[in-house]
Amino acid sequence: MNKKTKATKKATPKKSNVFQSPKGMHDIFPADFVYVDKIEKEFKKISAAYGFERIETPIMENIHLFERGAGIASEVVSKQMFVVKTKSEDVLALRPEMTPGVMRAYLQSGASRSQIPGKYFYISPIFRYEQPQAGRFRQFNQAGFEILHSDDSAYDAQIILACYKMLEELKIKGISIKINSIGCKNCRPNYIKKLKNFYKDKTGKICRDCSRRLSENPLRLLDCKEEKCQPFKDSAPQSIDYLCGSCKHHFKSVLEFLDEVSVPYIIDSSLVRGLDYYSKTVFEIFTEDFSSALGGGGRYDYLSETIGGPKMPAVGAAMGVERIATVLKEKNINILVKNHFKVFLIYMGDEAKKKAFKIISDFYDAGIAVKESFSKESLKGQLRVADREKVEHVLILGQREVFEDTIILRNMITGNQENIPIKKIVNEVKKRIR
Ligand code: HAM
Numbered sequence: 258m259n260k261k262t263k264a265t266k267k268a269t270p271k272k273s274n275v276f277q278s279p280k281g282m283h284d285i286f287p288a289d290f291v292y293v294d295k296i297e298k299e300f301k302k303i304s305a306a307y308g309f310e311r312i313e314t315p316i317m318e319n320i321h322l323f324e325r326g327a328g329i330a331s332e333v334v335s336k337q338m339f340v341v342k343t344k345s346e347d348v349l350a351l352r353p354e355m356t357p358g359v360m361r362a363y364l365q366s367g368a369s370r371s372q373i374p375g376k377y378f379y380i381s382p383i384f385r386y387e388q389p390q391a392g393r394f395r396q397f398n399q400a401g402f403e404i405l406h407s408d409d410s411a412y413d414a415q416i417i418l419a420c421y422k423m424l425e426e427l428k429i430k431g432i433s434i435k436i437n438s439i440g441c442k443n444c445r446p447n448y449i450k451k452l453k454n455f456y457k458d459k460t461g462k463i464c465r466d467c468s469r470r471l472s473e474n475p476l477r478l479l480d481c482k483e484e485k486c487q488p489f490k491d492s493a494p495q496s497i498d499y500l501c502g503s504c505k506h507h508f509k510s511v512l513e514f515l516d517e518v519s520v521p522y523i524i525d526s527s528l529v530r531g532l533d534y535y536s537k538t539v540f541e542i543f544t545e546d547f548s549s550a551l552g553g554g555g556r557y558d559y560l561s562e563t564i565g566g567p568k569m570p571a572v573g574a575a576m577g578v579e580r581i582a583t584v585l586k587e588k589n590i591n592i593l594v595k596n597h598f599k600v601f602l603i604y605m606g607d608e609a610k611k612k613a614f615k616i617i618s619d620f621y622d623a624g625i626a627v628k629e630s631f632s633k634e635s636l637k638g639q640l641r642v643a644d645r646e647k648v649e650h651v652l653i654l655g656q657r658e659v660f661e662d663t664i665i666l667r668n669m670i671t672g673n674q675e676n677i678p679i680k681k682i683v684n685e686v687k688k689r690i691r
Contacts, residue, residue, distance in 0.1 A: 281387065281395030283579075292582035293398075295592045297380055299426045300400045303419050309378040309402055314358035316382065317341060317349040325563050326357030328533025330473045337385040339395075351384035354532070356557065356573055357564060359403045364566040374407035380578065392549040392580050401554075401575030405561075408570035410507050413538045413556055414514030416574045420542055420552050421520050427581065428590050431545030435525035437496065438508040439476065441536050442559065444501035449475050451494040459489055479527040495526035504537055511538055534560040538572065547584050552576030598628040599690050601643040602652045605636055609654040616652070616664070616679065623683045625690065627652075643669075650686060 278284055285293060304311070320340060327334050339351040352358055359377055363369045380400045387393050402419055404412045417434060424432050440448055452475050460468055464483040471478060479490055500508065515522055522540075530539045530553060539555035554574025561569035585592065600620065604613040613629065620627045630642040643651050653665040664682050667674045668689070677685050 279395065281389035281393075283394065283396070289582065291592050292585050293578060295585070296400065296427065296578055296581050299423050300378070300380060303423045303426070304378040304402070307376070307402075307415060307419050309376045309419075312359055312362065312377040312379050312403075313381060314352070314355065314362050314379075316384075317351055318358050318361065320348045320350040322357050322361055322564060323350055323353060326360070326532075326534055326560055327354065328474070331533050332531050333385060337387055339384050339386055352381075353385045354383060355379050355381055355399060355401055355575060356403065356532075356534070357560065359573075360405060360557075360560050360566070360569075360571065361564060363405050364561065364564075364569075369406055369566070369569060372406075374412065375403075375405040377403050377405070379403075392547070392577070392583060394579060398578035399575040400578055400581075401573060403571060403573035405571040406569050407572075408507075408556075408558060410510035410538075411514055413507075413511045413572050414518075414520075416554060416572055417511075417515060417522075417540055417542075418518055418520055420554075420574050420576060423576075424542070424544070424551065424581070427585060429544050429551075429581070429584055430588070432521075433543045433545075434520065434522040434540055435528050435543070436512075436522045436538065436540040437525055437528040438500055438504055438537050439496050439529055439535060439539055440500050440504045444499055444504055445496075445536070448494065448496050448499035451499060452476070452478065455493050456489065463489065474533070476529040477531070479529050480531065490527050493527075496529075497524070497526060507537055530555055534563065540574070542574075542576070544584055547580070547587075549577075549580060551580050551584070598626050598646060598648050600625060600627045600650045600652060600686060601646055601648040602627050602629045602654065603636065603639040603643060604629075604653075605655045606659070609656060609659050612659055612679070613654050616654070616682065619683050620686070623687065625683070625686065650689060652682065652686075 320338070323334050323338060329335065333353045338353050341349040341351065343349060359379070363375050368375055378401065380398060382396060383399050384396050386395060389395060402416050404416060421432060421434065439445065453471065456463065456471050456478060460471065463486050464481065467478050467481050467486050479493060481490065497508065512522070528539055528541060534557040535555040536558045537556040540553065541550040542552040543550055552574055556570070556572040558570035560571065561567060602613050602617060604610045610631070617627045617629060628646055628648060630639045633639050633642060649669055651667045651669055653667060658664050662679050663676045664679050665674060666677050666682065666685060
């Protein structure tokens with residue numbers, strides 16, 4: 258075999274026989290949970306500060322909830338749902354977002370009669386049948402806020418502020434917020450008419466998807482990423498020029514609240530969002546050097562009625578946990594990891610192993626977590642693990658100590674070593690733990 262063949266052979270990894278995770282769905286190992294946990298912690302802190310309470314809804318819902326909620330022509334519903342056919346008549350879908358489920362739960366439970374507004378947060382798995390790529394998965398987690406049963410513009414601003422503060426707390430730099438208003442039932446039809454008129458004589462020049470959008474969902478014409486459609490987007494009529502008095506006032510007021518707390522924003526007249534339920538305020542949140550949005554949301558004043566409920570205005574946003582985690586990782590944002598293990602127990606021999614088992618249980622009862630390495634019998638192997646874990650206190654239980662009913666307590670920082678009676682060890686360690 259010549260060198261080249263050898264090298265080629267080495268470079269091609271053997272195809273594994275082990276089952277692989279489904280396409281676009283990933284395992285999260287402890288090293289990544291450091292980021293996920295930090296995001297969850299900050300998110301919960303912000304939620305508590307602004308009075309949001311946690312909600313969870315079933316992972317699957319009746320498919321019509323999403324079809325009616327986000328709209329049958331929306332990308333998320335028409336192309337990205339995992340549909341589950343059941344033996345009964347019902348067709349369920351894995352949730353491609355949380356908003357319709359949260360609204361359904363609010364209406365179904367009767368909370369909509371007593372908790373006004375309903376302020377909820379969630380950190381939940383979401384499923385979208387997308388073509389996987391960087392920052393785009395088929396299973397991911399959203400951290401989101403919803404404020405139900407209020408049309409107050411202060412709440413649009415509060416949702417944006419809460420997202421902004423959370424990203425700031427995570428030390429994410431260069432945050433930018435794009436914001437727009439797409440009007441309400443009264444003023445939007447007129448705007449859409451103007452938009453359609455503008456595009457009418459351009460059907461031969463726009464992409465195939467846009468030709469379809471022109472009849473099915475004209476607002477989405479503004480969202481097209483195709484090169485050939487860009488020039489038209491820039492000169493197309495802008496929704497904010499066609500807002501009715503009430504929508505104009507609402508948008509102005511949202512911006513004033515944001516100014517009040519110095520949250521920076523850019524008005525982006527081509528921002529329309531991909532879900533049909535939005536009205537008035539829409540926004541997306543970005544950070545420098547990361548092309549996909551970290552979060553997005555807006556007002557959805559008609560969702561309740563669309564899914565069979567009464568008139569119930571609402572506003573919300575969701576952020577992608579994996580996208581935020583990627584930014585934290587890529588930007589090397591330091592996450593301080595506190596090792597909650599402060600004690601490691603090393604044993605030598607079978608008798609010591611049994612005693613060690615009991616001692617660890619005594620520590621557990623006293624609220625102290627003790628790390629061990631039961632599968633490694635050799636002293637060297639256990640010491641290596643103890644060293645890697647960087648614990649401050651190591652307990653060593655050899656045959657001699659078992660015989661004398663004592664245990665060695667070694668401080669790994671000072672190198673100090675003491676012999677302590679086993680029955681006193683929990684208390685002695687307690688005194689030394691900072
Ligand atoms: P969305 O913009 O579709 O909005 O998703 C919100 C965030 O979820 C995105 O900004 C992104 O960070 C993350 N995300 C979306 N798709 C993926 C994916 N395939 N892989 C990884 N992350 C992804 C909603 O879902 C609305 N329900 C938000 C909302 C709440 N509006 C009102 N209330």
